[in-house]
Amino acid sequence: MGERTPSSGDTVRAGxxxxxxxxxxxxxxxxLLDVSTDIQSVAVLDxxxxxxxxxxxxxxxxxxxxxxxxxxxxxxxxxTCGDAPLDHAIVPGESGSxxxxxxxxxxxxxxxxxxxxxxLLLFDLRTCLGDAYPVEDGPR
Amino acid sequence: xxxRYVAAAALAAGAVAGLVLWRRRGGASPRPAVQLGxxxxxxxxxxxxxxxxxTLERLADAVRRALLETG
Numbered sequence: 427m428g429e430r431t432p433s434s435g436d437t438v439r440a441g442x443x444x445x446x447x448x449x450x451x452x453x454x455x456x457x458l459l460d461v462s463t464d465i466q467s468v469a470v471l472d473x474x475x476x477x478x479x480x481x482x483x484x485x486x487x488x489x490x491x492x493x494x495x496x497x498x499x500x501x502x503x504x505x506t507c508g509d510a511p512l513d514h515a516i517v518p519g520e521s522g523s524x525x526x527x528x529x530x531x532x533x534x535x536x537x538x539x540x541x542x543x544x545x546l547l548l549f550d551l552r553t554c555l556g557d558a559y560p561v562e563d564g565p566r
Numbered sequence: 567x568x569x570r571y572v573a574a575a576a577l578a579a580g581a582v583a584g585l586v587l588w589r590r591r592g593g594a595s596p597r598p599a600v601q602l603g604x605x606x607x608x609x610x611x612x613x614x615x616x617x618x619x620x621t622l623e624r625l626a627d628a629v630r631r632a633l634l635e636t637g
Contacts, residue, residue, distance in 0.1 A: 467633040480633070489632035496625040500602055503618045510606035517626035518598045524626040537633045541598060548603075 454558040455481040462550045464542035466522065469493065470555070471533045478532070493535045497526055514548055527551040530559035 449457070451470055459465060459481055469480040469489055477490045486492075500515035514527040523542055526535045534551045599611035600619050612619050 469633055486632040486635040489629070492625070492628040492632045496622065496629050499618070499621055499625055503612070503622070504602045504604055504610070507602060507610040508604050508606065508608055510604035510608070512602060513605040514601075514603040515622075516598075516601040517622050518600065519623060519626055519630065520597075522630065523598075524629050535629060535633065537630050544598075544601070 448560050449557045451479040451558040452481070454554045455479055457557065458550055458554040462536075462547065464538040464547055465536045465550075466539060467537045468551075468554075469535050470558075471535070473531050493526065493533065496524070496535075497528075497533060500526070514551075516544060516547075525551065527555070530555045530561065532559055 455468055455470070458468060467480070467482065467485070469477050469485050471490055471493055472478050475490050475494045477485060480489070496517070497512070497515070500517075501512040504512040504515075512528065514525065516523055516525045518541070522540050523538045524535065525538065525542070525544075525547055526533055527548060529552050532555050534555050536547065536551055538547065597614075599614065600616075600622050601609060601611050603609045612622075
């Protein structure tokens with residue numbers, strides 16, 4: 427077995443303190459595409475509905491608008507299901523699924539192949555955002 | 567005698583073809599439902615007959631095209 431060198435996203439231990447060094451969103455997307463075989467393309471939007479990163483290649487200029495339209499429609503439908511805000515949406519299609527997850531002040535959208543492993547997909551998307559935009563520790 | 571063999575072969579071929587078609591129709595898995603997850607942890611699967619499903623599928627198609635278009 428070879429030795430594994432720490433990457434910039436690894437946990438750094440100093441005494442009892444454990445700090446996560448955030449990845450750049452581009453690095454987090456690269457890691458996501460490395461681990462997920464379901465995902466064909468992914469984009470991350472900030473709270474101003476601007477695409478801040480995408481992979482493995484660029485996305486169309488109207489991607490942000492298309493994602494926002496889908497999210498808003500899903501949020502309207504979700505409002506009839508309960509009081510809590512929409513956390514994620516998965517829409518299967520004939521050639522694959524589109525999944526959107528909101529977390530850490532951003533939304534990440536992924537295009538997948540047919541019948542992805544949904545639980546794993548949601549976990550991977552959430553992890554990608556968490557790696558790049560970790561939650562600040564609040565007062566304890 | 568030969569015509570009986572031909573008839574039996576045709577009957578067997580038809581039976582096999584019918585079985586294949588039946589298996590394909592019966593074995594085809596239905597498309598998964600549209601799934602909406604709320605921040606309270608609840609997950610709601612929309613019925614295929616839900617009128618909002620067609621809208622969400624159309625908007626998702628637009629997202630798919632936008633993300634897979636590499637310029």
